Amino acid sequence: MFELTAQPIDGAALSARLRAPEAGALTIFEGRVRNHHLGQPVTQLEYEAFDEMAIREGEAIVGEAASMYPGAQVLCVHRTGTLQVGDVAVWIGVASAHRQAGFAACRHLIEELKLRLPIWKKEHHPDGAAEWVNCSVEATARPAGDDLHSRQSALPEVGAAGQAKLAKARVLLVGVGGLGCPAALYLVGAGIGRLTLVDGGKVERSNLHRQILYTTAETGSPKVLAAAARLRLHNPAVQISIQDGELTAGNARTLVAGHDVVLDGTDNFASRFLIHDACLALGVPLVQAAVHRFEGTLDVFQRGEGGCLHCLWLGRDPAALDTAGNCAGGPVFGPAVGVLGVMQAAEAIKQLLGLGGDAARQTRLVNLLDGSQLSVGRSARPDCPVCARVDRLRKMPAPVNTDRGLFVDAAGVRALGASAKVVYLTEPGEQPPAGLPGISAADLAALREFALQGPLVLACRYGVRSAALARMLRAEGMEAIFAESPRS
Amino acid sequence: MSSSRQIQIRFFAILREQAGCATVAVETGAPDATALYAELQERFPGLTFPVTLLRVSINENYAELTAPLAPGDRVVFIPPVAGG
Numbered sequence: 001m002f003e004l005t006a007q008p009i010d011g012a013a014l015s016a017r018l019r020a021p022e023a024g025a026l027t028i029f030e031g032r033v034r035n036h037h038l039g040q041p042v043t044q045l046e047y048e049a050f051d052e053m054a055i056r057e058g059e060a061i062v063g064e065a066a067s068m069y070p071g072a073q074v075l076c077v078h079r080t081g082t083l084q085v086g087d088v089a090v091w092i093g094v095a096s097a098h099r100q101a102g103f104a105a106c107r108h109l110i111e112e113l114k115l116r117l118p119i120w121k122k123e124h125h126p127d128g129a130a131e132w133v134n135c136s137v138e139a140t141a142r143p144a145g146d147d148l149h150s151r152q153s154a155l156p157e158v159g160a161a162g163q164a165k166l167a168k169a170r171v172l173l174v175g176v177g178g179l180g181c182p183a184a185l186y187l188v189g190a191g192i193g194r195l196t197l198v199d200g201g202k203v204e205r206s207n208l209h210r211q212i213l214y215t216t217a218e219t220g221s222p223k224v225l226a227a228a229a230r231l232r233l234h235n236p237a238v239q240i241s242i243q244d245g246e247l248t249a250g251n252a253r254t255l256v257a258g259h260d261v262v263l264d265g266t267d268n269f270a271s272r273f274l275i276h277d278a279c280l281a282l283g284v285p286l287v288q289a290a291v292h293r294f295e296g297t298l299d300v301f302q303r304g305e306g307g308c309l310h311c312l313w314l315g316r317d318p319a320a321l322d323t324a325g326n327c328a329g330g331p332v333f334g335p336a337v338g339v340l341g342v343m344q345a346a347e348a349i350k351q352l353l354g355l356g357g358d359a360a361r362q363t364r365l366v367n368l369l370d371g372s373q374l375s376v377g378r379s380a381r382p383d384c385p386v387c388a389r390v391d392r393l394r395k396m397p398a399p400v401n402t403d404r405g406l407f408v409d410a411a412g413v414r415a416l417g418a419s420a421k422v423v424y425l426t427e428p429g430e431q432p433p434a435g436l437p438g439i440s441a442a443d444l445a446a447l448r449e450f451a452l453q454g455p456l457v458l459a460c461r462y463g464v465r466s467a468a469l470a471r472m473l474r475a476e477g478m479e480a481i482f483a484e485s486p487r488s
Numbered sequence: 489m490s491s492s493r494q495i496q497i498r499f500f501a502i503l504r505e506q507a508g509c510a511t512v513a514v515e516t517g518a519p520d521a522t523a524l525y526a527e528l529q530e531r532f533p534g535l536t537f538p539v540t541l542l543r544v545s546i547n548e549n550y551a552e553l554t555a556p557l558a559p560g561d562r563v564v565f566i567p568p569v570a571g572g
Contacts, residue, residue: 031572047499050564053548078571090572110572118545118564119571120501132502135537352571393556462555 001074002058004049006081009088018075023095027102029110031090033083037133043124047089050118054078061112067107067257068221068229072096076109100217108229115236148235149191162353163191169352170194172259174247174275176227178210178288178337179344180265184423186345188231195231196240198247198255199223210334223261247271250442252278257468261348264288265341269321276301276309279388281475289340294333294369296340300347306361307380308387320481336368406470409485413457420455422484425465441465451478459484491557492517495524503569507532521546521563522553542567
């Protein structure tokens with residue numbers, strides 16, 4: 001539960017609300033007004049909140065913590081108004097079965113509340129001067145996290161220009177397990193712009209020997225939530241987006257679209273092919289790793305170079321590969337997935353910086369038991385049914401997978417003729433605007449049906465998803481696909 | 489495509505002080521929040537806080553500064569927060 005109050009906070013009364021016979025730990029964090037900030041004496045603080053949104057955001061944060069720490073009971077209260085030195089500004093209490101979850105949840109809650117609540121404080125000094133904290137333009141003019149990356153941008157291969165490229169980069173990581181945990185830490189440490197995490201699993205004790213983003217306190221938590229919390233602490237300059245669910249045939253391309261590079265940290269062949277095919281269709285570089293016990297392989301797939309995953313496994317039965325190649329549930333040497341995950345991060349960062357070299361034309365094999373490493377050259381098979389087809393589509397004279405003429409306005413729709421249809425893509429729970437047929441953005445099969453019937457114009461609330469899906473259908477070879485210019 | 493429509497704006501903290509008011513309704517053809525903020529800066533010369541340091545909420549949800557605006561949207565520009 002989250003509350004805002006203009007009254008003094010009574011910690012004892014709040015603690016009493018968290019009594020539960022099954023809770024062996026009550027962990028409390030109090031944020032108090034101190035008499036100094038950045039070397040300046042402070043006499044009082046004035047708190048201002050955007051109430052409706054602060055309550056909504058606060059409740060969302062408490063809800064996330066409840067799912068990360070199953071069984072924990074959470075109460076957070078934030079003050080508004082004028083506070084004196086020593087007054088309690090924020091009170092967080094967590095009642096949990098054991099201390100680990102209590103401390104971890106408290107820490108998580110205060111960090112998220114400080115980052116996300118639309119609450120501001122004005123500092124008053126003894127000389128009568130006052131200023132809004134974090135809002136001095138001089139103090140915020142420095143790019144966030146600047147010195148976080150100085151030892152990296154000092155590399156001549158990176159430099160200020162490379163660091164700026166990284167800060168704009170959008171990276172997708174599918175699977176936040178043994179490979180994904182170390183990969184994510186290095187990507188976030190490198191200062192990429194946005195990291196999207198996709199994983200529908202929960203933190204399990206038997207995986208902690210290699211899934212180094214998590215602790216025993218998060219057992220049972222959705223992995224993406226625990227990972228996002230840990231990664232935000234590591235580098236607050238990086239935006240972390242999450243999807244608490246698996247990548248499927250229905251959402252693969254939508255998830256991949258809009259990313260500059262993809263890392264596959266999944267543990268089965270079915271997912272590997274799905275991710276690979278979406279990346280191939282959209283032309284997004286993919287860094288894939290797989291580990292068996294002490295050994296691993298690393299591949300970078302880039303359209304038009306070194307062949308594709310189908311070239312590698314042509315003629316093999318995918319079901320048999322899955323039975324033989326899955327490491328889910330099997331024994332695995334922690335450092336082996338660690339090394340391969342870090343190598344994935346290295347290749348992804350190199351792709352973003354244009355330092356990939358010939359990584360996309362070889363498979364690298366690493367054996368942590370005997371210490372050997374080997375690179376095997378890779379090339380496209382002319383008889384590959386998949387990448388050869390994609391290549392044909394790309395070489396077609398008509399513009400395929402380009403933005404030429406992608407966006408149309410109302411006049412453009414009329415110009416497409418009477419058979420042209422406008423379809424509105426809905427999010428779960430969203431209704432289309434009056435007069436427009438709606439279709440779920442997730443229902444790709446229905447969308448393709450529409451696309452086969454004649455010119456199709458996709459619309460949506462912000463114009464982002466419609467453009468992404470229009471590009472995707474064009475990449476599949478459909479030409480009469482358009483996106484409505486952003487609605488206004 | 490952008491025709492004029494009414495947008496509700498609330499200012500908090502440093503922006504409220506710089507604008508000199510807490511709420512304002514404007515008729516605007518601004519396609520997105522960035523353009524809207526530029527218009528507001530013309531109307532309120534004291535509003536000097538740089539748009540590059542702002543986040544925006546539309547109808548009480550965090551949104552992109554480039555997200556399109558619809559008639560009747562409630563827009564709040566959010567300067568760097570400092571809870572706790």
